């Protein structure tokens with residue numbers, strides 16, 4: 001029998017989460033962000049699941065968009081980083097993709113395309129995050145210049161990204177939204193501001209197009225909304241042993257038995273995307289029962305303490321995150337965020353899509 005390490009992708013959770021989030025903003029439209037293989041959940045699968053509820057999709061780079069086209073996804077796709085090379089502009093037009101442009105070089109590439117081969121263009125504005133986009137003070141000149149050149153038009157959308165939307169007490173978000181919305185009002189263009197945390201907790205950021213990522217997958221759950229985890233990462237016990245009090249387990253002897261202990265070895269490791277930084281005590285669930293990591297994470301295996309569980313056996317199911325173990329809790333234990341855990345589940349782990 002093959003290794004029982006799988007990421008179960010819960011299609012109903014993804015569809016329901018998207019609907020719950022989109023319903024928060026009934027006066028605007030929402031699209032699912034499916035970059036980075038839909039945060040590790042499988043972009044083609046997720047696009048198919050959300051076909052009837054997400055009228056557009058967002059990815060980071062054109063290669064992601066073209067892979068979706070090859071799989072038969074037809075909805076318009078927003079490419080959040082725009083073109084990295086000139087030839088991507090024609091590719092975007094040919095594949096019905098919208099390029100979010102953030103510098104003049106990208107706009108000049110589009111201007112150099114034959115008129116019939118120009119993609120639709122949205123404009124990225126730096127409202128304070130200082131990562132990508134035109135400075136607020138330059139936007140009106142850019143609009144004037146590139147509308148005149150036939151690159152931008154009245155359907156172009158102004159896009160910005162919020163630096164601190166996940167922190168509902170940080171006044172910086174209000175400042176970013178206010179500066180950006182003042183600009184948008186002057187230009188009379190549609191806006192796209194809100195990511196998941198902003199859609200949930202900064203209503204004034206909801207605009208013409210909200211960009212919903214992590215919460216569609218059940219992340220960002222410190223909210224009263226009922227969002228379900230979309231991925232269960234699971235494996236199984238491949239070995240069991242008694243470890244006498246005082247003996248240690250794993251590389252570097254980082255865990256020592258404080259009593260005579262029962263240790264289960266589980267067939268998943270950092271090569272599968274389980275974070276090597278998870279410390280002793282990180283929660284897992286064995287047949288739905290709480291247990292915890294004991295010893296360092298290896299490339300292909302972890303070891304867990306199951307001393308308190310009387311009936312465990314080789315082959316028993318171990319959940320690393322999902323319904324019983326919160327991915328946020330594991331991320332915190334590893335010193336990172338759920339986004340990183342989701343996107344790092346490696347290609348070695350089969351994704352199994354399940355409907356209820």
Ligand SMILES: Cc1ncc(COP(=O)(O)O)c(C=O)c1O
Nearest residue numbers: 033080161195196211212213214
């Ligand atoms: C530009 C942009 N928009 C939207 C998103 C989606 O954000 P979230 O996953 O927080 O919903 C991201 C995610 O990284 C992004 O970079």
